[in-house]
Amino acid sequence: MAYFYQNPLLRWLMRNPIWGFVLIIFIFFSLSADHFFSERNLMNIVVQTSTIGLIALGMTLVMINGNIDLSVGATLALAAAFAVDVQSWAAFSTWGNWQILPAVCLALLVGILMGAINGFIVWKTGVDAFIVTLGAMLGIRGLVFVYTGEQSFYAMNFAYSDFSFMTIGPFPVLAVIFGIAVLAVHWLLSRTVHGRNTYAVGGNREAAVNAGIRVGPHMMINFMLIGFLAALSGVLLSTQMGAATPNLGRDYELWVITAVVLGGTKLTGGKGDIIGTLGGVLAIGILRNGMNLMQVPAFYVYVILGSILIAVLFLDKRFNRTADGGLRL
Amino acid sequence: MNVNREPALRLQGIVKTFPGVRALDGVDFEVMPGEVHALLGENGAGKSTLMKVLAGMYQPDEGQIIIAGQKVRMTTPIEAKAQGVILIHQELSLVPEMSAAENIYLGELPRKSLGRVDWKTLEARSNAILKRLRCNFRAEVTVANLSIANQQMVEIARALTVDARVVIFDEPTASLTDAEKVVLFDIINDLKAQGVGIVYISHRMDEIFTLSDRITVLRDGGYRGTLNTADTNEDEVTRLMIGRSLDLSRDEAAREFGKTMLDVRNLTCPGLFENVSFSVRAGEVVGFYGLVGAGRTEIAETLFGLRKPTSGEILVDGETVEIGSPRAAIAMGISLVPENRKEQGLVLQMNCRDNMTLPQVQDLTAGPFLSQGAELAIFDQYRDRLAIKTPSWRQSAGVLSGGNQQKIVIGKWLSMQPRVLIVDEPTRGIDVGSKSEIHQLLRELAAQGYAVIVISSEMPEVLRVSDRIVAMYHGRIMREFSIDEVTEDSLVQAISGITSDTAA
Numbered sequence: 001m002a003y004f005y006q007n008p009l010l011r012w013l014m015r016n017p018i019w020g021f022v023l024i025i026f027i028f029f030s031l032s033a034d035h036f037f038s039e040r041n042l043m044n045i046v047v048q049t050s051t052i053g054l055i056a057l058g059m060t061l062v063m064i065n066g067n068i069d070l071s072v073g074a075t076l077a078l079a080a081a082f083a084v085d086v087q088s089w090a091a092f093s094t095w096g097n098w099q100i101l102p103a104v105c106l107a108l109l110v111g112i113l114m115g116a117i118n119g120f121i122v123w124k125t126g127v128d129a130f131i132v133t134l135g136a137m138l139g140i141r142g143l144v145f146v147y148t149g150e151q152s153f154y155a156m157n158f159a160y161s162d163f164s165f166m167t168i169g170p171f172p173v174l175a176v177i178f179g180i181a182v183l184a185v186h187w188l189l190s191r192t193v194h195g196r197n198t199y200a201v202g203g204n205r206e207a208a209v210n211a212g213i214r215v216g217p218h219m220m221i222n223f224m225l226i227g228f229l230a231a232l233s234g235v236l237l238s239t240q241m242g243a244a245t246p247n248l249g250r251d252y253e254l255w256v257i258t259a260v261v262l263g264g265t266k267l268t269g270g271k272g273d274i275i276g277t278l279g280g281v282l283a284i285g286i287l288r289n290g291m292n293l294m295q296v297p298a299f300y301v302y303v304i305l306g307s308i309l310i311a312v313l314f315l316d317k318r319f320n321r322t323a324d325g326g327l328r329l
Numbered sequence: 330m331n332v333n334r335e336p337a338l339r340l341q342g343i344v345k346t347f348p349g350v351r352a353l354d355g356v357d358f359e360v361m362p363g364e365v366h367a368l369l370g371e372n373g374a375g376k377s378t379l380m381k382v383l384a385g386m387y388q389p390d391e392g393q394i395i396i397a398g399q400k401v402r403m404t405t406p407i408e409a410k411a412q413g414v415i416l417i418h419q420e421l422s423l424v425p426e427m428s429a430a431e432n433i434y435l436g437e438l439p440r441k442s443l444g445r446v447d448w449k450t451l452e453a454r455s456n457a458i459l460k461r462l463r464c465n466f467r468a469e470v471t472v473a474n475l476s477i478a479n480q481q482m483v484e485i486a487r488a489l490t491v492d493a494r495v496v497i498f499d500e501p502t503a504s505l506t507d508a509e510k511v512v513l514f515d516i517i518n519d520l521k522a523q524g525v526g527i528v529y530i531s532h533r534m535d536e537i538f539t540l541s542d543r544i545t546v547l548r549d550g551g552y553r554g555t556l557n558t559a560d561t562n563e564d565e566v567t568r569l570m571i572g573r574s575l576d577l578s579r580d581e582a583a584r585e586f587g588k589t590m591l592d593v594r595n596l597t598c599p600g601l602f603e604n605v606s607f608s609v610r611a612g613e614v615v616g617f618y619g620l621v622g623a624g625r626t627e628i629a630e631t632l633f634g635l636r637k638p639t640s641g642e643i644l645v646d647g648e649t650v651e652i653g654s655p656r657a658a659i660a661m662g663i664s665l666v667p668e669n670r671k672e673q674g675l676v677l678q679m680n681c682r683d684n685m686t687l688p689q690v691q692d693l694t695a696g697p698f699l700s701q702g703a704e705l706a707i708f709d710q711y712r713d714r715l716a717i718k719t720p721s722w723r724q725s726a727g728v729l730s731g732g733n734q735q736k737i738v739i740g741k742w743l744s745m746q747p748r749v750l751i752v753d754e755p756t757r758g759i760d761v762g763s764k765s766e767i768h769q770l771l772r773e774l775a776a777q778g779y780a781v782i783v784i785s786s787e788m789p790e791v792l793r794v795s796d797r798i799v800a801m802y803h804g805r806i807m808r809e810f811s812i813d814e815v816t817e818d819s820l821v822q823a824i825s826g827i828t829s830d831t832a833a
Contacts, residue, residue, distance in 0.1 A: 193691045196690050203676035209655055
């Protein structure tokens with residue numbers, strides 16, 4: 001056992017069991033699925049997971065902060081609907097490809113606004129974020145149906161739907177955007193005042209208040225960030241599909257929370273990081289992609305992910321309990 | 330007392346290791362039937378680990394547990410309970426929404442057919458136990474409605490549902506008043522008379538010397554010896570515990586005080602405190618002494634912006650101020666080291682450095698990012714100045730001992746260079762060694778020119794650290810003493826609401 005505690009790589013893996021799992025399934029699929037280990041497929045995985053991944057970055061912030069946001073799937077759908085619809089407004093008909101710009105900006109603003117509303121209500125009323133965003137999830141989804149009239153919107157401008165196929169050097173543009181977002185949120189969380197205070201508020205709200213930290217604004221900023229990221233994810237998803245459907249993003253909140261929790265972020269707040277979340281997101285992406293390549297029906301992915309979720313949390317509990325807090329129940 | 334002198338419980342050569350720590354290193358311990366055996370040691374000495382081994386929560390790596398002559402292996406608290414070994418937790422572990430009876434028999438509710446609860450038997454048995462404990466409440470009452478002391482009685486009642494051989498009390502008096510303590514001691518003596526072995530864990534020397542027959546001392550996970558209480562004294566025990574003698578004297582020259590840093594005039598918060606006036610000068614320690622609930626903590630919270638007074642004035646450094654929030658208080662140079670450091674002072678999952686720099690991270694930046702260098706510089710400076718023992722700044726604050734946690738909180742505020750430092754119960758739950766270090770530290774801080782307010786419920790503490798003592802009773806200041814004129818008697822009278830003629 002002593003060896004385990006001395007080897008730095010093993011110690012790191014014990015603190016981040018999800019990366020051990022990522023490694024295992026990566027090797028497994030490389031050996032057993034024919035087309036898995038190729039540059040193209042690996043890029044593909046990153047592109048496929050970027051949708052959930054972007055939201056998961058925001059969810060990590062919100063959960064470390066001691067809250068949760070269930071409304072992200074609905075926000076994604078609303079933003080996608082705006083992005084696709086606004087570019088075909090008559091007002092922008094003479095703008096050429098520039099018509100995409102106001103559409104995307106508006107969609108992102110809508111996301112930030114939804115997050116701001118969530119955050120403001122949580123801040124000012126003190127109602128639990130779970131309840132507030134559960135309400136928002138239903139309400140915003142309702143708005144999507146009202147706005148779209150239960151119809152799908154199709155993007156008429158081909159520049160929009162071509163966007164997702166663009167590459168920057170060897171990298172698909174969606175992978176690049178996701179990569180930038182990962183770095184930005186990682187820095188925000190680990191290196192800035194807002195990030196530090198996010199941990200403090202989630203870890204012990206009373207101690208944070210006593211240290212002169214203004215709890216509400218930090219929570220609101222994090223809700224606005226997740227709203228922005230959900231909207232961005234919605235825009236990118238609609239460029240991939242060339243359309244926005246009213247049911248877009250259904251169940252995404254569950255996938256996102258799964259990824260974040262797999263990555264070691266605690267539902268109770270104060271604990272977690274972006275490196276873990278990235279592992280959680282990749283675990284889901286690799287499993288879905290690999291099993292798809294092996295032609296396993298998609299619903300088995302659910303069975304396996306559900307089991308993995310419990311297994312990883314169990315390992316985390318075994319490895320990471322402290323010397324004095326380790327009660328066996 | 331038992332004739333054959335077979336220990337009720339005996340531990341031999343217990344070793345328990347955790348990653349990187351040898352928590353227990355060959356500890357021997359025994360309790361005779363009808364004996365109160367005190368277990369002493371500083372925080373981190375291994376008391377709680379040993380206790381958890383006793384109660385079946387931990388399995389020792391080496392060594393034997395022998396109960397009534399039989400070698401046993403207890404792998405869960407339930408098995409330990411079946412053996413008659415019962416732990417009464419320091420922190421209450423009751424379900425507040427349930428009745429006392431349900432809590433007493435939690436997990437073992439008497440049943441009728443089809444798994445229905447046998448309420449009649451439950452309540453009859455529970456009431457019988459409560460009667461034995463001389464409790465003046467019925468088993469049907471909801472636990473949430475009971476006082477802390479009575480909740481503790483429910484916790485003790487739980488121990489008596491089985492034939493207890495050994496009962497372990499972990500800091501049982503931490504939240505009790507003096508009167509309630511007397512009742513608890515009676516109960517312990519009753520149990521003792523019934524031939525139960527008692528393990529008594531406490532930091533309070535006076536209690537240990539009143540109650541115990543023998544004292545076993547642990548230090549750094551090692552066994553340091555067992556003493557007969559009748560043949561020893563506090564000095565010897567303390568030396569064993571901390572490995573050196575404590576200097577409890579105050580032999581400093583009289584000091585000059587600076588200008589008035591904090592002036593409070595007729596401050597009132599209805600129901601909590603009324604017409605409170607006092608002042609603190611630079612270089613002075615003012616002790617606030619009184620019973621729990623006398624309004625001392627509430628005054629501190631008001632000065633720190635956590636409560637709004639309805640009337641009265643607060644002057645900081647000569648200027649009238651409104652303190653609307655902790656943020657405002659901090660900006661004015663008022664700092665509060667709160668009563669419960671774990672709940673109100675620290676973010677336990679966060680590392681030591683981050684905890685210490687928490688109120689000022691916004692000023693420790695390089696461009697948009699936090700400056701690791703500036704943060705570490707502050708941490709290093711106050712770790713050295715306050716002699717904080719931690720292997721690294723990365724250690725999360727939750728795993729440190731109480732004394733070191735308190736020093737982190739104090740360091741956090743010192744690094745802000747406050748004008749007024751308020752310290753609420755600075756040594757609650759802290760072992761003797763760290764306690765005297767913290768007392769020393771408070772004196773030094775005053776010597777360096779800070780205005781310090783110390784709130785404490787322990788008379789030796791206020792007498793040791795204060796230059797002046799404010800005695801409070803029921804939200805009012807009864808009397809103010811300078812340290813030269815104060816006597817223990819007059820202090821006790823003042824906080825009990827007795828206005829003697831000498832006060833005039």
